[in-house]
Amino acid sequence: MVKFDRSLNAYYCEICKLHYKDKELAEKCQEWCSTHDSCNLSIAKNSIEALSRRTGRTS
Numbered sequence: 001m002v003k004f005d006r007s008l009n010a011y012y013c014e015i016c017k018l019h020y021k022d023k024e025l026a027e028k029c030q031e032w033c034s035t036h037d038s039c040n041l042s043i044a045k046n047s048i049e050a051l052s053r054r055t056g057r058t059s
């Protein structure tokens with residue numbers, strides 16, 4: 001089961017520690033991480049970490 005982080009108000013994958021607003025994405029990530037021992041970019045790009053990195057700048 002994915003964990004819920006109260007401070008970020010998001011779910012996170014226990015293995016790679018990426019956070020997701022969407023519980024389904026966090027579950028997919030954890031499923032992938034536990035079976036593949038590596039990150040799936042198409043899932044990880046939806047993480048809060050990836051999104052905040054992208055929107056961190058003023059265009």
Ligand SMILES: [Zn+2]
Binds near residue numbers: 016033
């Ligand atoms: Zn993961």
